[in-house]
Amino acid sequence: MRKLWNNYRYLFFRRFTQIGLLVLYFGANAWGWTILMGNLSSSLFLNVVPLSDPYAMLQMLAAGAVLASDLLIGAFIITLFYLLIGGRAFCSWVCPVNIVTDAAALLRRKLGVDRISKRQPATRNMRYWVLALSLILSFAMGVTAFEFISPISMLHRGIIFGLGFGWAAMLIIFLLDLFVLRNGWCGHICPLGGFYSLVGKVSLIRVQHLKENCTACMKCKVVCPESQVLHMIDKESLPVLSGECTNCARCIEVCDDDALEFSIRKLAKNKNIGE
Amino acid sequence: MKKETASRRKFILNMARSAGIAALGGFVWSAYIDEVTASALTLRPPGAIKEEDFLKTCIKCGLCVEACPYDTLLLAKPGDHKPLGTPYFTPRDIPCYMCPDIPCVPVCPTGALDESSVTTNGELDITVADMGLAVIDDNSCIAFWGIQCDACYRACPLLGEAISVVYEKNERTGKHAFLKPIVHADVCTGCGLCEKACVTEKPAIFVLPREVSEGRAGNYYIKGWDKNDEKRLEQAHEIKTTTNISKNSALDSLNDSEDLY
Numbered sequence: 001m002r003k004l005w006n007n008y009r010y011l012f013f014r015r016f017t018q019i020g021l022l023v024l025y026f027g028a029n030a031w032g033w034t035i036l037m038g039n040l041s042s043s044l045f046l047n048v049v050p051l052s053d054p055y056a057m058l059q060m061l062a063a064g065a066v067l068a069s070d071l072l073i074g075a076f077i078i079t080l081f082y083l084l085i086g087g088r089a090f091c092s093w094v095c096p097v098n099i100v101t102d103a104a105a106l107l108r109r110k111l112g113v114d115r116i117s118k119r120q121p122a123t124r125n126m127r128y129w130v131l132a133l134s135l136i137l138s139f140a141m142g143v144t145a146f147e148f149i150s151p152i153s154m155l156h157r158g159i160i161f162g163l164g165f166g167w168a169a170m171l172i173i174f175l176l177d178l179f180v181l182r183n184g185w186c187g188h189i190c191p192l193g194g195f196y197s198l199v200g201k202v203s204l205i206r207v208q209h210l211k212e213n214c215t216a217c218m219k220c221k222v223v224c225p226e227s228q229v230l231h232m233i234d235k236e237s238l239p240v241l242s243g244e245c246t247n248c249a250r251c252i253e254v255c256d257d258d259a260l261e262f263s264i265r266k267l268a269k270n271k272n273i274g275e
Numbered sequence: 276m277k278k279e280t281a282s283r284r285k286f287i288l289n290m291a292r293s294a295g296i297a298a299l300g301g302f303v304w305s306a307y308i309d310e311v312t313a314s315a316l317t318l319r320p321p322g323a324i325k326e327e328d329f330l331k332t333c334i335k336c337g338l339c340v341e342a343c344p345y346d347t348l349l350l351a352k353p354g355d356h357k358p359l360g361t362p363y364f365t366p367r368d369i370p371c372y373m374c375p376d377i378p379c380v381p382v383c384p385t386g387a388l389d390e391s392s393v394t395t396n397g398e399l400d401i402t403v404a405d406m407g408l409a410v411i412d413d414n415s416c417i418a419f420w421g422i423q424c425d426a427c428y429r430a431c432p433l434l435g436e437a438i439s440v441v442y443e444k445n446e447r448t449g450k451h452a453f454l455k456p457i458v459h460a461d462v463c464t465g466c467g468l469c470e471k472a473c474v475t476e477k478p479a480i481f482v483l484p485r486e487v488s489e490g491r492a493g494n495y496y497i498k499g500w501d502k503n504d505e506k507r508l509e510q511a512h513e514i515k516t517t518t519n520i521s522k523n524s525a526l527d528s529l530n531d532s533e534d535l536y
Contacts, residue, residue: 042334052336067326070384125293130300137305141312142330144330144331145308147335149304154353157335162352164353166461168353196281
């Protein structure tokens with residue numbers, strides 16, 4: 001039991017925040033709760049604090065919209081928040097699509113898809129291309145380009161306001177991740193993940209690797225949805241500095257040797273120098 | 276050296292490949308967006324700014340939908356054939372009941388619903404909202420057949436102002452009157468209560484966005500008897516065109532007998 005808790009504690013907390021946020025949003029629409037109204041694109045916390053998706057704001061800016069002050073404040077708060085706790089913490093702790101893609105990744109491991117063919121047919125840098133493309137299209141067409149196709153919005157909006165055919169988008173993402181490309185949506189295509197990767201380059205909370213404890217079992221690399229960020233495993237005691245790390249903490253949980261832990265960026269660096 | 280060239284070639288090839296895929300993706304993506312944002316028949320919440328600006332400003336958060344006490348407003352789902360995620364309403368299902376405090380507008384975080392457009396003298400005023408314009412199909416409106424019906428007139432929240440009933444002699448019977456409903460475009464807010472109330476199988480009075488339901492006379496025609504309309508003349512500017520008339524070409528044209536045979 002203790003081992004179970006130890007190996008899944010962060011996963012439990014992540015699912016708790018992901019589903020908890022959706023419940024709060026759902027309650028706002030269905031029963032008039034005022035804790036968190038709106039959805040992940042923009043919301044109102046406790047009827048006072050505006051919160052807005054900074055990537056959506058960027059697209060609006062590119063499209064040439066007049067930006068209202070509530071929107072600017074909301075986007076500022078969200079950006080500041082993710083600068084503190086790690087850019088892609090959004091992806092693993094908030095975004096509901098993460099539940100779908102995690103399920104696909106789990107099934108993919110269980111089916112041993114990557115043992116049959118190891119080659120990945122696409123680069124993870126694709127998300128930055130999609131990010132750039134979304135801003136170019138927003139500028140050229142005068143609409144928020146990604147917001148009109150975003151399966152993320154489709155899902156969270158769908159859960160709160162009614163899904164329609166949104167389930168089909170989720171099925172496509174699930175099958176893509178399962179059979180076509182490992183971590184296909186979240187790790188390769190999603191421009192919102194790309195955006196938060198850029199934010200996460202400078203964010204504070206980091207996963208720290210301690211080489212002296214590492215037994216090179218590589219369990220962490222197996223569960224990591226962005227395994228390229230764990231390049232230092234069994235090589236050097238370094239913090240994971242890539243913005244692509246989602247701070248999902250799966251690596252920390254599966255490590256039986258305490259070779260990975262959360263740390264604050266600056267402290268982690270100092271420790272490193274001290275050695 | 277050779278290795279360097281190979282890696283440089285590989286780099287250039289990779290960039291070209293990415294650019295190619297991006298171009299393909301961009302083409303499909305933009306075609307899709309062009310298609311989904313082209314639906315002109317979407318009725319927006321009160322205070323919505325011009326559709327073109329609305330599409331770039333609305334962040335699709337649904338706060339207006341949550342504020343609406345009548346569940347009038349919906350966010351477009353995949354399959355609704357409306358710009359995805361944007362708020363709209365379908366008057367035949369649930370019309371806008373024109374709340375005096377307009378709860379849907381002030382909550383908008385982006386200004387896609389503009390409070391100032393539904394404000395008169397510093398106070399919220401739903402009667403100046405402009406969601407659309409009701410139009411009547413007099414072929415299917417039974418009042419135009421001579422059957423007495425004033426359902427839309429009675430349902431109108433701006434009773435007697437946005438819709439009035441005119442009496443006209445029914446020449447067919449010679450002794451009855453038509454009670455014909457007329458919509459006044461300058462007052463109608465497009466709330467759709469008339470469409471909801473209409474008794475015909477498919478409503479004979481229905482709300483369309485003004486862009487769809489209204490024509491435009493253009494600058495060639497001015498109401499000379501209307502001081503306000505005449506002001507448009509001040510903006511008018513002279514257009515001078517000169518056509519070079521050639522004497523020869525006129526003569527040539529007269530002398531040309533080719534068409535005769």
